[in-house]
Amino acid sequence: MSGNGGLRIGIFVFDGAEELDVVGPFEVFAEWGSHSQLRPSVSTFSWDGSGVRLAKGLRILPAHGADDVGPLHVLVYPGGLGTRQLLAQAGHLEWLRMIRKQTPIMASVCTGALSFAAAGLLAGRPATTHHNHYDELTDLDPSILVDTEARYVDDGDVVTSAGVSSGIEMALHLVERLETTAVARSVRFEIQHPAG
Protein backbone atom coordinates (compact mmCIF):
# COMPACT_ATOMS: atom_id res chain seq x y z
CA MET A 1 0.00 0.00 0.00
CA SER A 2 1.38 3.40 -0.87
CA GLY A 3 2.63 5.30 2.14
CA ASN A 4 1.56 8.73 0.90
CA GLY A 5 0.19 9.86 4.24
CA GLY A 6 -3.36 9.75 2.92
CA LEU A 7 -6.42 7.86 4.00
CA ARG A 8 -5.74 4.13 3.92
CA ILE A 9 -8.30 1.46 3.07
CA GLY A 10 -7.52 -2.24 3.32
CA ILE A 11 -9.68 -5.01 1.88
CA PHE A 12 -9.19 -8.34 3.63
CA VAL A 13 -9.26 -11.25 1.17
CA PHE A 14 -9.45 -14.97 1.90
CA ASP A 15 -10.23 -18.28 0.25
CA GLY A 16 -13.95 -18.26 -0.50
CA ALA A 17 -14.48 -14.49 -0.34
CA GLU A 18 -17.13 -13.47 -2.87
CA GLU A 19 -15.65 -11.87 -5.99
CA LEU A 20 -17.85 -8.78 -6.28
CA ASP A 21 -17.78 -8.18 -2.50
CA VAL A 22 -14.04 -7.63 -2.90
CA VAL A 23 -13.84 -5.83 -6.22
CA GLY A 24 -16.93 -3.58 -5.99
CA PRO A 25 -15.54 -1.58 -3.02
CA PHE A 26 -12.01 -1.85 -4.46
CA GLU A 27 -13.15 -0.15 -7.68
CA VAL A 28 -14.99 2.62 -5.83
CA PHE A 29 -12.15 3.40 -3.44
CA ALA A 30 -9.48 3.21 -6.16
CA GLU A 31 -11.49 5.56 -8.39
CA TRP A 32 -11.92 7.89 -5.38
CA GLY A 33 -8.16 8.47 -5.51
CA SER A 34 -8.60 10.37 -8.80
CA HIS A 35 -11.21 12.75 -7.34
CA SER A 36 -10.09 13.34 -3.78
CA GLN A 37 -8.16 15.78 -1.62
CA LEU A 38 -7.63 13.03 0.98
CA ARG A 39 -5.14 10.97 -1.01
CA PRO A 40 -7.00 7.71 -0.34
CA SER A 41 -5.31 4.46 -1.29
CA VAL A 42 -6.86 1.02 -1.33
CA SER A 43 -5.09 -2.29 -1.12
CA THR A 44 -5.89 -5.95 -0.63
CA PHE A 45 -4.35 -8.15 2.04
CA SER A 46 -4.69 -11.79 2.98
CA TRP A 47 -3.92 -13.41 6.32
CA ASP A 48 -0.40 -14.47 5.35
CA GLY A 49 0.10 -12.44 2.18
CA SER A 50 -0.28 -15.41 -0.15
CA GLY A 51 -2.72 -15.71 -3.03
CA VAL A 52 -6.33 -16.67 -2.46
CA ARG A 53 -9.02 -18.42 -4.45
CA LEU A 54 -12.27 -16.51 -4.23
CA ALA A 55 -15.71 -18.14 -3.84
CA LYS A 56 -16.39 -18.60 -7.56
CA GLY A 57 -12.88 -19.54 -8.55
CA LEU A 58 -11.13 -16.25 -9.33
CA ARG A 59 -7.57 -16.27 -8.00
CA ILE A 60 -6.02 -13.04 -6.81
CA LEU A 61 -2.64 -12.07 -5.40
CA PRO A 62 -3.04 -9.59 -2.55
CA ALA A 63 -0.57 -6.76 -2.08
CA HIS A 64 0.04 -7.54 1.60
CA GLY A 65 -0.40 -9.85 4.54
CA ALA A 66 -2.07 -8.94 7.82
CA ASP A 67 1.36 -8.39 9.37
CA ASP A 68 2.52 -5.76 6.90
CA VAL A 69 -0.62 -4.02 5.70
CA GLY A 70 -0.05 -1.34 8.34
CA PRO A 71 -2.56 0.93 10.09
CA LEU A 72 -5.85 1.43 8.25
CA HIS A 73 -8.56 4.05 8.41
CA VAL A 74 -11.10 1.67 6.90
CA LEU A 75 -11.06 -2.12 6.90
CA VAL A 76 -13.38 -3.78 4.36
CA TYR A 77 -14.37 -7.35 5.21
CA PRO A 78 -16.13 -9.16 2.34
CA GLY A 79 -18.60 -12.03 2.57
CA GLY A 80 -18.73 -15.33 0.77
CA LEU A 81 -18.74 -18.98 1.75
CA GLY A 82 -15.22 -18.63 3.16
CA THR A 83 -16.58 -16.64 6.12
CA ARG A 84 -17.98 -19.85 7.61
CA GLN A 85 -14.49 -21.23 8.25
CA LEU A 86 -13.19 -17.91 9.54
CA LEU A 87 -15.96 -17.28 12.02
CA ALA A 88 -15.31 -20.68 13.61
CA GLN A 89 -11.65 -19.81 14.32
CA ALA A 90 -11.11 -18.27 17.75
CA GLY A 91 -7.76 -16.84 16.65
CA HIS A 92 -9.33 -15.07 13.70
CA LEU A 93 -12.05 -13.54 15.85
CA GLU A 94 -9.43 -12.39 18.35
CA TRP A 95 -7.54 -10.74 15.47
CA LEU A 96 -10.74 -9.01 14.34
CA ARG A 97 -11.29 -7.62 17.86
CA MET A 98 -7.69 -6.41 17.98
CA ILE A 99 -7.92 -4.73 14.54
CA ARG A 100 -11.23 -3.18 15.51
CA LYS A 101 -9.53 -1.28 18.37
CA GLN A 102 -7.02 0.24 15.94
CA THR A 103 -9.28 0.92 12.95
CA PRO A 104 -11.73 3.86 12.87
CA ILE A 105 -14.15 2.17 10.45
CA MET A 106 -14.84 -1.56 10.15
CA ALA A 107 -17.01 -2.21 7.09
CA SER A 108 -18.46 -5.58 6.12
CA VAL A 109 -20.00 -6.60 2.80
CA CYS A 110 -22.67 -9.32 2.56
CA THR A 111 -21.99 -12.27 4.91
CA GLY A 112 -18.80 -10.62 6.14
CA ALA A 113 -21.18 -9.38 8.86
CA LEU A 114 -21.34 -12.97 10.18
CA SER A 115 -17.67 -12.79 11.14
CA PHE A 116 -18.23 -9.39 12.74
CA ALA A 117 -21.14 -10.90 14.69
CA ALA A 118 -19.11 -13.90 15.81
CA ALA A 119 -16.36 -11.56 17.03
CA GLY A 120 -18.91 -9.58 19.06
CA LEU A 121 -18.50 -6.42 17.00
CA LEU A 122 -22.22 -6.04 16.35
CA ALA A 123 -23.54 -6.59 19.91
CA GLY A 124 -26.58 -4.41 20.51
CA ARG A 125 -26.11 -2.61 17.20
CA PRO A 126 -28.14 -2.22 14.03
CA ALA A 127 -26.63 -4.21 11.16
CA THR A 128 -27.43 -5.99 7.93
CA THR A 129 -26.16 -8.83 5.75
CA HIS A 130 -27.16 -10.76 2.60
CA HIS A 131 -30.94 -11.24 2.61
CA ASN A 132 -30.67 -15.02 2.79
CA HIS A 133 -28.68 -14.86 6.04
CA TYR A 134 -30.54 -12.62 8.49
CA ASP A 135 -31.28 -15.61 10.74
CA GLU A 136 -27.63 -16.62 10.93
CA LEU A 137 -26.77 -13.14 12.09
CA THR A 138 -29.16 -13.30 15.05
CA ASP A 139 -28.24 -16.93 15.74
CA LEU A 140 -24.66 -15.73 16.24
CA ASP A 141 -25.71 -12.78 18.40
CA PRO A 142 -29.37 -12.27 19.36
CA SER A 143 -28.66 -8.72 20.49
CA ILE A 144 -28.09 -7.54 16.89
CA LEU A 145 -30.83 -5.29 15.55
CA VAL A 146 -31.14 -6.64 12.00
CA ASP A 147 -32.21 -4.10 9.40
CA THR A 148 -33.93 -6.03 6.62
CA GLU A 149 -34.58 -2.99 4.42
CA ALA A 150 -31.32 -1.06 4.19
CA ARG A 151 -28.68 -1.58 1.53
CA TYR A 152 -26.14 -0.66 4.20
CA VAL A 153 -26.25 0.31 7.86
CA ASP A 154 -23.84 3.01 9.05
CA ASP A 155 -23.45 2.76 12.82
CA GLY A 156 -20.42 5.03 12.96
CA ASP A 157 -17.37 2.92 13.62
CA VAL A 158 -19.03 -0.24 12.29
CA VAL A 159 -20.75 -0.29 8.90
CA THR A 160 -22.43 -3.34 7.37
CA SER A 161 -23.93 -3.82 3.94
CA ALA A 162 -26.46 -6.17 2.39
CA GLY A 163 -25.53 -8.72 -0.28
CA VAL A 164 -22.76 -8.58 -2.87
CA SER A 165 -23.52 -5.58 -5.12
CA SER A 166 -24.57 -3.57 -2.03
CA GLY A 167 -20.88 -3.24 -1.20
CA ILE A 168 -20.56 -0.78 -4.09
CA GLU A 169 -23.33 1.34 -2.57
CA MET A 170 -21.73 1.16 0.90
CA ALA A 171 -18.36 2.23 -0.49
CA LEU A 172 -19.94 5.19 -2.31
CA HIS A 173 -21.64 6.12 0.97
CA LEU A 174 -18.30 6.05 2.78
CA VAL A 175 -16.77 8.32 0.14
CA GLU A 176 -19.64 10.74 0.76
CA ARG A 177 -19.28 10.51 4.54
CA LEU A 178 -15.48 10.84 4.56
CA GLU A 179 -15.29 13.54 1.90
CA THR A 180 -18.31 15.13 0.24
CA THR A 181 -21.50 14.33 -1.64
CA ALA A 182 -19.99 15.97 -4.73
CA VAL A 183 -16.96 13.70 -4.69
CA ALA A 184 -19.10 10.59 -4.20
CA ARG A 185 -21.23 11.70 -7.15
CA SER A 186 -18.10 12.11 -9.28
CA VAL A 187 -16.98 8.58 -8.44
CA ARG A 188 -20.45 7.17 -9.17
CA PHE A 189 -20.55 9.06 -12.48
CA GLU A 190 -17.07 7.87 -13.48
CA ILE A 191 -17.85 4.19 -12.87
CA GLN A 192 -21.35 4.71 -14.35
CA HIS A 193 -23.04 3.11 -11.37
CA PRO A 194 -26.80 3.78 -11.33
CA ALA A 195 -28.27 5.86 -8.52
CA GLY A 196 -29.10 3.57 -5.60
Add this chain to the structure above:
Amino acid sequence: MSGNGGLRIGIFVFDGAEELDVVGPFEVFAEWGSHSQLRPSVSTFSWDGSGVRLAKGLRILPAHGADDVGPLHVLVYPGGLGTRQLLAQAGHLEWLRMIRKQTPIMASVCTGALSFAAAGLLAGRPATTHHNHYDELTDLDPSILVDTEARYVDDGDVVTSAGVSSGIEMALHLVERLETTAVARSVRFEIQHPAG
Protein backbone atom coordinates in the same frame (compact mmCIF):
# COMPACT_ATOMS: atom_id res chain seq x y z
CA MET B 1 -12.69 -24.00 -17.72
CA SER B 2 -14.91 -26.92 -16.86
CA GLY B 3 -15.76 -29.09 -19.82
CA ASN B 4 -19.29 -29.90 -18.73
CA GLY B 5 -20.80 -29.43 -22.18
CA GLY B 6 -22.64 -26.31 -21.05
CA LEU B 7 -22.56 -22.74 -22.23
CA ARG B 8 -19.04 -21.35 -22.00
CA ILE B 9 -18.16 -17.76 -21.20
CA GLY B 10 -14.59 -16.48 -21.30
CA ILE B 11 -13.44 -13.15 -19.90
CA PHE B 12 -10.25 -11.88 -21.52
CA VAL B 13 -7.96 -10.20 -18.98
CA PHE B 14 -4.85 -8.11 -19.61
CA ASP B 15 -2.53 -5.65 -17.89
CA GLY B 16 -4.54 -2.49 -17.34
CA ALA B 17 -8.02 -4.03 -17.66
CA GLU B 18 -10.40 -2.22 -15.31
CA GLU B 19 -11.16 -4.24 -12.17
CA LEU B 20 -14.95 -3.97 -12.09
CA ASP B 21 -15.22 -4.45 -15.88
CA VAL B 22 -13.76 -7.91 -15.29
CA VAL B 23 -15.38 -8.93 -12.02
CA GLY B 24 -18.88 -7.50 -12.49
CA PRO B 25 -19.70 -9.81 -15.44
CA PHE B 26 -17.70 -12.63 -13.79
CA GLU B 27 -19.92 -12.46 -10.70
CA VAL B 28 -23.14 -12.39 -12.74
CA PHE B 29 -22.18 -15.30 -14.99
CA ALA B 30 -20.77 -17.38 -12.11
CA GLU B 31 -23.94 -16.86 -10.08
CA TRP B 32 -25.98 -17.79 -13.17
CA GLY B 33 -24.52 -21.30 -12.84
CA SER B 34 -26.55 -21.82 -9.65
CA HIS B 35 -29.86 -20.89 -11.32
CA SER B 36 -29.56 -22.27 -14.82
CA GLN B 37 -30.51 -25.25 -16.96
CA LEU B 38 -27.76 -24.35 -19.44
CA ARG B 39 -24.79 -25.31 -17.24
CA PRO B 40 -22.97 -22.04 -17.92
CA SER B 41 -19.40 -21.75 -16.79
CA VAL B 42 -17.27 -18.63 -16.72
CA SER B 43 -13.52 -18.40 -16.75
CA THR B 44 -10.80 -15.80 -17.15
CA PHE B 45 -7.98 -16.05 -19.66
CA SER B 46 -5.01 -13.87 -20.51
CA TRP B 47 -3.05 -13.78 -23.74
CA ASP B 48 -0.35 -16.19 -22.56
CA GLY B 49 -1.99 -17.56 -19.43
CA SER B 50 0.20 -15.61 -17.04
CA GLY B 51 -0.96 -13.31 -14.28
CA VAL B 52 -2.01 -9.74 -15.04
CA ARG B 53 -2.01 -6.48 -13.14
CA LEU B 54 -5.34 -4.71 -13.58
CA ALA B 55 -5.74 -0.96 -14.12
CA LYS B 56 -5.91 -0.01 -10.44
CA GLY B 57 -3.33 -2.47 -9.22
CA LEU B 58 -5.25 -5.67 -8.45
CA ARG B 59 -3.29 -8.72 -9.58
CA ILE B 60 -5.18 -11.78 -10.79
CA LEU B 61 -4.16 -15.20 -12.02
CA PRO B 62 -6.32 -16.24 -14.98
CA ALA B 63 -7.41 -19.85 -15.40
CA HIS B 64 -6.22 -20.08 -19.01
CA GLY B 65 -4.31 -18.58 -21.90
CA ALA B 66 -5.80 -17.74 -25.29
CA ASP B 67 -4.38 -20.99 -26.67
CA ASP B 68 -6.14 -23.30 -24.20
CA VAL B 69 -9.34 -21.49 -23.24
CA GLY B 70 -11.18 -23.46 -25.92
CA PRO B 71 -14.31 -22.57 -27.87
CA LEU B 72 -16.56 -19.98 -26.24
CA HIS B 73 -20.20 -19.06 -26.63
CA VAL B 74 -19.59 -15.60 -25.19
CA LEU B 75 -16.35 -13.64 -25.07
CA VAL B 76 -16.29 -10.72 -22.61
CA TYR B 77 -13.72 -8.03 -23.40
CA PRO B 78 -13.26 -5.50 -20.58
CA GLY B 79 -12.10 -1.91 -20.86
CA GLY B 80 -9.46 0.00 -18.97
CA LEU B 81 -6.30 1.90 -19.84
CA GLY B 82 -4.70 -1.33 -21.07
CA THR B 83 -6.93 -1.32 -24.14
CA ARG B 84 -4.84 1.54 -25.61
CA GLN B 85 -1.80 -0.73 -26.02
CA LEU B 86 -3.89 -3.63 -27.34
CA LEU B 87 -5.75 -1.69 -29.99
CA ALA B 88 -2.42 -0.51 -31.43
CA GLN B 89 -1.20 -4.09 -31.95
CA ALA B 90 -2.03 -5.46 -35.41
CA GLY B 91 -1.56 -9.03 -34.17
CA HIS B 92 -4.05 -8.54 -31.36
CA LEU B 93 -6.67 -7.09 -33.71
CA GLU B 94 -6.12 -10.01 -36.09
CA TRP B 95 -6.70 -12.39 -33.17
CA LEU B 96 -9.92 -10.53 -32.27
CA ARG B 97 -11.19 -10.89 -35.86
CA MET B 98 -10.33 -14.60 -35.80
CA ILE B 99 -12.06 -15.18 -32.44
CA ARG B 100 -15.07 -13.21 -33.64
CA LYS B 101 -15.62 -15.74 -36.46
CA GLN B 102 -15.75 -18.59 -33.94
CA THR B 103 -17.68 -16.95 -31.12
CA PRO B 104 -21.44 -16.39 -31.24
CA ILE B 105 -21.42 -13.38 -28.91
CA MET B 106 -18.62 -10.82 -28.54
CA ALA B 107 -19.38 -8.54 -25.58
CA SER B 108 -17.32 -5.51 -24.59
CA VAL B 109 -17.43 -3.56 -21.34
CA CYS B 110 -16.53 0.14 -21.17
CA THR B 111 -13.53 1.04 -23.38
CA GLY B 112 -13.21 -2.57 -24.47
CA ALA B 113 -15.35 -1.28 -27.35
CA LEU B 114 -12.32 0.69 -28.59
CA SER B 115 -10.50 -2.56 -29.33
CA PHE B 116 -13.59 -3.92 -31.07
CA ALA B 117 -13.73 -0.71 -33.13
CA ALA B 118 -10.04 -0.89 -34.06
CA ALA B 119 -10.53 -4.48 -35.19
CA GLY B 120 -13.45 -3.43 -37.41
CA LEU B 121 -16.04 -5.39 -35.42
CA LEU B 122 -18.34 -2.39 -35.01
CA ALA B 123 -18.35 -1.10 -38.61
CA GLY B 124 -21.78 0.32 -39.44
CA ARG B 125 -23.23 -0.91 -36.17
CA PRO B 126 -24.80 0.71 -33.12
CA ALA B 127 -22.49 0.56 -30.12
CA THR B 128 -21.56 2.28 -26.88
CA THR B 129 -18.59 2.75 -24.55
CA HIS B 130 -17.64 4.72 -21.40
CA HIS B 131 -19.23 8.18 -21.61
CA ASN B 132 -15.84 9.92 -21.66
CA HIS B 133 -14.78 8.05 -24.78
CA TYR B 134 -17.53 8.39 -27.41
CA ASP B 135 -15.25 10.51 -29.61
CA GLU B 136 -12.46 7.93 -29.55
CA LEU B 137 -14.90 5.34 -30.79
CA THR B 138 -15.86 7.36 -33.86
CA ASP B 139 -12.25 8.45 -34.38
CA LEU B 140 -11.38 4.77 -34.72
CA ASP B 141 -14.31 4.05 -37.02
CA PRO B 142 -16.60 6.88 -38.22
CA SER B 143 -19.18 4.35 -39.40
CA ILE B 144 -20.08 3.37 -35.82
CA LEU B 145 -23.52 4.57 -34.70
CA VAL B 146 -22.73 5.64 -31.15
CA ASP B 147 -25.59 5.30 -28.68
CA THR B 148 -25.00 7.87 -25.94
CA GLU B 149 -28.05 6.89 -23.88
CA ALA B 150 -28.00 3.11 -23.52
CA ARG B 151 -26.30 1.21 -20.70
CA TYR B 152 -25.62 -1.51 -23.26
CA VAL B 153 -26.30 -2.04 -26.95
CA ASP B 154 -27.27 -5.53 -28.08
CA ASP B 155 -26.66 -5.86 -31.81
CA GLY B 156 -26.98 -9.62 -31.86
CA ASP B 157 -23.56 -11.13 -32.27
CA VAL B 158 -21.82 -8.02 -30.95
CA VAL B 159 -22.85 -6.43 -27.66
CA THR B 160 -21.23 -3.34 -26.14
CA SER B 161 -21.80 -1.72 -22.77
CA ALA B 162 -21.19 1.70 -21.29
CA GLY B 163 -18.70 2.33 -18.50
CA VAL B 164 -17.50 -0.01 -15.76
CA SER B 165 -20.57 -0.87 -13.65
CA SER B 166 -22.66 -1.12 -16.85
CA GLY B 167 -20.96 -4.46 -17.49
CA ILE B 168 -23.05 -5.94 -14.66
CA GLU B 169 -26.22 -4.74 -16.41
CA MET B 170 -25.04 -6.10 -19.76
CA ALA B 171 -24.27 -9.49 -18.22
CA LEU B 172 -27.71 -9.64 -16.60
CA HIS B 173 -29.21 -8.79 -20.00
CA LEU B 174 -27.30 -11.66 -21.62
CA VAL B 175 -28.58 -14.07 -18.95
CA GLU B 176 -32.10 -12.91 -19.80
CA ARG B 177 -31.51 -13.21 -23.56
CA LEU B 178 -29.81 -16.62 -23.38
CA GLU B 179 -32.14 -18.13 -20.80
CA THR B 180 -35.17 -16.33 -19.34
CA THR B 181 -36.24 -13.14 -17.62
CA ALA B 182 -37.03 -15.18 -14.52
CA VAL B 183 -33.51 -16.58 -14.31
CA ALA B 184 -31.98 -13.14 -14.82
CA ARG B 185 -34.18 -11.82 -12.03
CA SER B 186 -33.01 -14.62 -9.74
CA VAL B 187 -29.39 -13.75 -10.41
CA ARG B 188 -30.03 -10.04 -9.83
CA PHE B 189 -31.88 -10.84 -6.60
CA GLU B 190 -29.11 -13.14 -5.37
CA ILE B 191 -26.35 -10.59 -5.90
CA GLN B 192 -28.71 -7.84 -4.64
CA HIS B 193 -28.07 -5.65 -7.66
CA PRO B 194 -30.60 -2.81 -7.94
CA ALA B 195 -33.00 -2.73 -10.87
CA GLY B 196 -31.33 -0.92 -13.79
